[in-house]
Amino acid sequence: MSAAELDRAVELLVRQVGHWQQPRWSAVAEGGNVSRADLVHKLVQEIANLAADAEGEPRREVPRLGNDLVLPDQLRVVAADLVAAGPPNTVTARAAAAVAATRSVL
Incomplete structure (x- = not known):
């Protein structure tokens, strides 16, 4: 799967959730026991x-910021980092599948 397809998957998710206010982020994700915000984080x-694996760097914890409304921006940033690392298509396919799976339960 190409970087363009990953970008498209991320953009679809961001369009779906980018306008949400805090109550929608706090709601429990479909079929789960965690909030939508927890799922996106x-x-x-x-x-x-x-991205860290593709760059040969150690994995680091992504901070959970105090406002869930920034989650779409965090997603865009880490996806761009992954694309910039130039991973094999199998890695971008795995990332796009994770985005699509998350999107389906929001």
Whole structure:
């Protein structure tokens, strides 16, 4: 899967959630027991881990900022970091699949 396809998957998720206010972020994700914000932050961390691996750098914890409204921006940043690392298509495919899976339960 190409970087463009990953970018498209991220953009679709950001369009879905970018206008949400705090109550929607705090709601429990479909079929789960965690908030939507927790689920998206988990996705952000997963993609950040893929980027760190692709760069040959140690994995670092992505901070959970005090305002869930920044989660779409955090997602964009870590996805851009992953693309900039130039990983194999299997890695971008894995990231895009994670984005799509998260999007489906929000």
